[in-house]
């Protein structure tokens with residue numbers, strides 16, 4: 214009887230020890246630089262490993278005291294050292310990919326970045342990747358990777374609107390939130406996101422909307438995927454695009470042109486005559502152009518160039534509404550593809566990837582299905 218009691222007690226004590234080891238929660242308190250807000254983060258058991266792939270941008274820049282301009286001087290390691298509490302939520306592996314302003318990014322560089330991120334994600338220990346990137350072309354870069362990455366693990370693009378030497382840099386808080394997002398069960402199926410200032414945007418719909426303000430990225434009518442507050446991801450919607458396309462060896466030449474009142478079509482004609490294989494034209498309104506531009510679009514189509522019509526307007530899609538020369542309905546009838554609500558720069562990348570993969574016009578049109 215006594216022996217049975219001892220065994221029973223031993224069993225209860227072991228059970229308590231196992232559960233305390235697996236489910237112990239620590240409270241991590243982190244103050245944001247901007248709002249001195251206190252975050253409480255629940256940390257359980259073993260920490261996940263998150264890789265940070267650094268590419269450059271304001272997040273890694275400080276003011277040069279002699280010239281007054283921002284210059285890239287912050288290494289990946291320095292970036293992480295500026296973030297208190299990070300070691301409590303994840304183990305971090307830093308991979309320095311490049312150190313360039315995002316105005317210098319190209320689809321070729323994004324191709325290499327896509328391969329690098331996929332390679333990193335093959336490691337079973339890596340939960341997901343945070344890519345630090347300049348904000349100017351971040352919306353395009355994130356979309357390029359969203360289309361071409363093979364791994365389904367979370368990938369979060371992050372940057373900063375204020376340099377690392379500013380009075381209140383936004384980079385550290387943004388990186389902290391991005392890492393939190395990668396490790397968060399609610400955010401495993403968002404595809405590639407652009408996450409800044411607590412808002413999570415799908416790579417497909419996000420745009421930069423302000424040149425200097427920290428609240429610059431939003432997704433217009435499509436809305437945010439989530440919001441990060443108090444150390445937690447709050448899921449807001451499921452509008453993930455999830456289109457995938459193979460990463461080609463070489464990228465085709467595709468030109469993007471914004472049309473304007475009084476446009477005589479010179480630029481579109483020039484693009485056709487200088488070897489563009491595809492054209493994206495940002496028309497006015499729901500996807501309309503004037504008669505002169507319509508004529509050169511006819512010319513482009515006669516040369517078997519694929520023409521995609523997007524819009525200059527921030528919200529809403531391109532629709533086949535107007536039947537006059539230059540109207541969206543007429544443009545579609547003569548063979549132009551309508552881009553839905555995909556912004557011009559992203560429509561250009563999608564068309565480029567479609568053409569580079571040797572897809573037919575019909576297959577490319579399917580990718581633009583709205």
Ligand code: ASP
Pocket residue numbers: 269270271272313314315316346347348349350372373374375
């Ligand atoms: N010029 C910067 C860039 O690399 C702007 C930024 O990162 O916020 O895009």
